Amino acid sequence: MQHHQILRVVTKFNLPLIMLFGLYVQFHGDYGPGGGFQAGVIVAAALILYTLVFGLENAVRVAPRGALTACSAAGVLIYGGTGVVNMLLGGDFLDYGTLVPEHPAHGEHYGILAVELGVGLTVASTLTLIFFTLAGRRAAGGGA
Amino acid sequence: MTAVTIIRLRDLFAVVMLFGLYSLLSAALFVTLAAPDVAFTEAVVGAGISTVLMLATLALTSRHEDEPAHRPWLPLAVVLVTGGFLVYGTFDVPPFGEADNPVHTHVAPRYLEQSGEEIGIPNVVTSVLASYRGYDTLGETAVIFTAGMGVLVLLGGARVRRQRRKED
Amino acid sequence: MEVLGHYNYWIVIFLMMAGLYTVISRGNLVKKIAGLNIFQTSVFIMFISFGYVRGGAAPILEEGVTIYSNPLPHVLILTAIVVGVATTALGLALVVRIREAYGTVEEDEIHVQDEDF
Numbered sequence: 001m002q003h004h005q006i007l008r009v010v011t012k013f014n015l016p017l018i019m020l021f022g023l024y025v026q027f028h029g030d031y032g033p034g035g036g037f038q039a040g041v042i043v044a045a046a047l048i049l050y051t052l053v054f055g056l057e058n059a060v061r062v063a064p065r066g067a068l069t070a071c072s073a074a075g076v077l078i079y080g081g082t083g084v085v086n087m088l089l090g091g092d093f094l095d096y097g098t099l100v101p102e103h104p105a106h107g108e109h110y111g112i113l114a115v116e117l118g119v120g121l122t123v124a125s126t127l128t129l130i131f132f133t134l135a136g137r138r139a140a141g142g143g144a
Numbered sequence: 145m146t147a148v149t150i151i152r153l154r155d156l157f158a159v160v161m162l163f164g165l166y167s168l169l170s171a172a173l174f175v176t177l178a179a180p181d182v183a184f185t186e187a188v189v190g191a192g193i194s195t196v197l198m199l200a201t202l203a204l205t206s207r208h209e210d211e212p213a214h215r216p217w218l219p220l221a222v223v224l225v226t227g228g229f230l231v232y233g234t235f236d237v238p239p240f241g242e243a244d245n246p247v248h249t250h251v252a253p254r255y256l257e258q259s260g261e262e263i264g265i266p267n268v269v270t271s272v273l274a275s276y277r278g279y280d281t282l283g284e285t286a287v288i289f290t291a292g293m294g295v296l297v298l299l300g301g302a303r304v305r306r307q308r309r310k311e312d
Numbered sequence: 313m314e315v316l317g318h319y320n321y322w323i324v325i326f327l328m329m330a331g332l333y334t335v336i337s338r339g340n341l342v343k344k345i346a347g348l349n350i351f352q353t354s355v356f357i358m359f360i361s362f363g364y365v366r367g368g369a370a371p372i373l374e375e376g377v378t379i380y381s382n383p384l385p386h387v388l389i390l391t392a393i394v395v396g397v398a399t400t401a402l403g404l405a406l407v408v409r410i411r412e413a414y415g416t417v418e419e420d421e422i423h424v425q426d427e428d429f
Contacts, residue, residue: 025184030265032372033180035273037394041188048196069296076289079282094278105264112265112274115281122285123394126292127193130401133299134200137408163346170353177364178371178381182389186356189397194349201342201404205411219337227329234321240361248365252382260373268371268383269390277387284391291398295405 011053018046026120030109036116040123047128056135065132068125075122082114157202164195181269320361327354339419341407345400352396359385359392 022042029035051059082094089098096111097104167190174183255272263271273281331354334347363385371383414422 029270030267032267033184033269033370035181035267035270037390038181038184038188041185041193045188045192045196048193069292072289072292076282076285079285083278083282094282096275105262108263108271108275109265112263112270115274115278116270119281119285122289126288127397127401129292130295130405131196131200133295134197134204134404134408137204137299159343159346163349166350167353170357173357174360177360179360179363179386179389180370180372182356182360182386182393185390185393186353189393190349190353193397194400197401197404198342198346201407204408205342219333222336223329223333226332227325230325230328231322234325237321240320240364240366248382252384255383256371256373256380266373268373268380269386272383272387273390280391284394287395288398291402294402298402298405298409 007053011049015046015050018049019043022046022124026116027113029116030112036119037123039116040120041127043120043124044127044131047124048131051131051135056132060132060136063128063132065129068129068132071125072122072129075118075120075125078118078121079115082111082118086111157199160195160198160202163198164191167191167194181267321358324354324358324361327351327357330354341410341419342404345403345407348403349396349400352392356389356392359389 022039025034025042026036026039029039047059047063050062082096084093086095086098087093091098094111094115096108099107099110101107168187171183171187171191174180174186255276256268259265259268259271259276263275265271328351331347331349331351334350335344338344338347363382365379365381371380371386373380410422414425416422416425
């Protein structure tokens with residue numbers, strides 16, 4: 001059990017850092033490499049690491065499957081919803097300039113932030129859900 | 145070289161580990177080709193997620209691959225012929241890295257120049273991805289979501305199936 | 313001399329053919345998916361090579377930098393990477409189901425069981 005102890009302690013120390021880095025990448029996608037996809041995958045990787053070290057039951061308590069499914073749908077809806085809001089404000093679909101009519105550039109910035117948020121949410125929750133599904137499948141042996 | 149070793153090895157666990165290595169090497173290659181966004185994504189996705197998913201699949205299936213039953217002459221011939229055609233095609237490709245290649249002259253300069261005023265964020269890749277080509281990114285998000293739903297449909301009914309098997 | 317300048321494309325073609333060979337010739341389904349991923353990654357390398365400008369910096373606007381690498385292929389490849397992982401995940405889920413239905417992941421044995429039907 002010695003090596004399991006080391007693994008647990010190191011993981012407990014690392015996981016908040018990984019999640020923080022994921023959040024950083026998400027919101028700094030405008031100024032450096034990064035953005036929604038990278039951030040989503042980093043957060044999913046953090047959750048997978050947690051599952052590998054602490055077990056599937058604990059991980060499912062942290063992120064229940066129903067919540068993950070809702071999050072992945074919500075991410076796509078946020079993205080599409082931003083486009084629809086743009087249409088309601090009088091522009092074309094996904095024309096972010098309409099969000100702040102005086103400064104189209106600021107509107108673009110807000111629009112990009114919103115859609116990247118949607119993308120990151122969907123990517124993180126879907127990848128984690130796929131991993132939970134694959135890992136939760138008991139090896140059914142030689143078929144039915 | 146990692147690719148050739150992946151072909152020849154039959155211990156699938158080693159294959160997956162080598163695949164992670166291959167992915168990490170190509171991420172390093174992307175960095176030297178001045179593509180940090182892509183390197184980032186490829187490193188996390190390829191060396192992280194794909195490798196982990198394949199390991200999970202290996203845990204559910206077997207670890208070793210069987211001896212190939214056919215002699216590989218036909219696939220080898222197909223691969224060599226296709227490779228030969230592609231190499232013949234590279235003779236027409238413009239030189240590597242020249243600034244006046246056709247790929248660099250039509251839309252890209254417009255994005256690079258106008259992105260500063262029209263959108264105002266330094267990362268041009270993000271601005272193209274989320275604003276100029278935002279519709280494609282919406283489609284991509286839908287693809288990820290659909291893949292997740294597909295996996296749930298294929299594998300998610302575990303509990304129901306187990307109950308039905310107990311009733312039989 | 314101009315021909316020799318293309319050798320990096322030849323390396324990419326070699327990787328592509330390696331991936332293709334794995335998909336066609338190996339019967340084990342998991343290895344086929346690994347080969348597919350090798351193929352996809354080599355295509356990404358090719359695209360990024362097309363987008364490279366000699367002496368260009370990464371396409372992030374900065375003071376004092378005049379030559380940038382072309383951002384368009386980067387955008388395409390970002391999308392392609394994520395779509396690739398979605399395809400891989402779905403393919404692996406299919407492999408797991410096949411294993412449960414047929415008891416094996418070797419293509420030849422699956423064909424035999426299908427013909428027995």
